Amino acid sequence: MAIIHPTAVVDPKAELAASVTVGAYAVIGPDVRIDEGTSVAPHVVIEGHTSIGRDNRIFQFCSVGAVPQDKKYAGEPTELRIGDRNVFREGCTLNVGTVQDGGVTSIGDDNWIMAYVHVAHDCHLGNRITIANGTQLGGHVVVGDWVTLGGMSGVHQFVKIGAHAMTAVGSVVLQDLPPFVMADGDSAEASGINAEGLRRRGFSAQRISAVKQMYRLLYRQGLTFEDAKSQISALTAEYPEASGDIEMMSRFLAESTRGIVR
Structure with a gap:
């Protein structure tokens, strides 16, 4: 049995592996599946059709699997899929997808997502990504492996960010950022490569x-x-x-x- 704090509210239909831990006052909905080793901190809300892999750490006050911030959304059973060994720090918001796209928001493995990051509907994040505090991803954004997004970066909807790219603090990315390229500014401009x-x-x-x-x-x-x-x-x-x-x-x-x- 998962280790669930007595004040947490976990729907009996939710599927939690035996080594999952759920903190005080967390809320987990009926269509949620969480795999081995994942820890859910106090006051986290996980809802929607959400699947979470192994050994993730979800810190307090995260909202995981909520409906999209999209006026066209009409309650369709779209999904959020999270891989293994990710860290989501305090206050992150991760939304399910929409039927206007593939119906899935996905996050890969070994990502480090800092506080107050927003991952909107139909985003697709790869592996080993670092996203610093306060960064906001619009809908349908694609982020490649090993990307680093500086704090308070904003990424416009439908933008693609290539593998190993990097943004400086406060960057506003309105167009696709090619692999390996560093960018900064509002609107972001290319500023070199991260050779180190x-x-x-x-x-x-x-x-x-x-x-x-x-x-x-x-x-x-x-x-x-x-x-x-x-x-x-x-x-x-x-x-x-x-x-x-x-x-x-x-x-x-x-x-x-x-x-x-x-």
């Missing part, structure tokens, strides 16, 4: 050189967007070790629908 972060993640010198060259082609050589994409795709011959990084950048640029942060 890439080194800490095990990127070789050749891979970092390839990332720097992709950045130059996008932002420093006065090329048109189409010419930059073409030259980036051709970098594999020069940087074979970075072929996966080059492919990821090329795919991101080809799929961008909002234009990229400049």
Whole structure:
């Protein structure tokens, strides 16, 4: 049996693994499933069709699985899916999806989500992401692996943020932010790459050189967007070790629908 504080309200239809802990005055609804090792702090509310994986830590006053802040929502049984080993600090708000999109909001594994972060409907977050205090993600935002979002950043709805990208404190991101690129400001502008972060993640010198060259082609050589994409795709011959990084950048640029942060 899960360890449930006597003041918590847990619907008998909720599915809680045996090692789940639920703190005082928490509320858990009937369509919630929580896997082994996850801890739910006091005063957390988990509702909706929400599934939560293993070994997550959900701190006090989080609202998890509430209905979307979308006037079109009409009570459809949409979902929130959370993976394993995530940390959600105080006051985070995580909404289920809408039928106008795929009906699912998803959060991957090993993410560090600090206090008062909002993850809106139909967002999709990858793995090993760090989101600092007060950051707000609009609906349908996609965030790639290893992204770092500085405190109080705002991300416009439908924006995509590529893997290993980073924003400075207070950034307002209105267009797609390519992989590896750092941005800052309101509205956010590109300001370089996080080479030190890439080194800490095990990127070789050749891979970092390839990332720097992709950045130059996008932002420093006065090329048109189409010419930059073409030259980036051709970098594999020069940087074979970075072929996966080059492919990821090329795919991101080809799929961008909002234009990229400049």
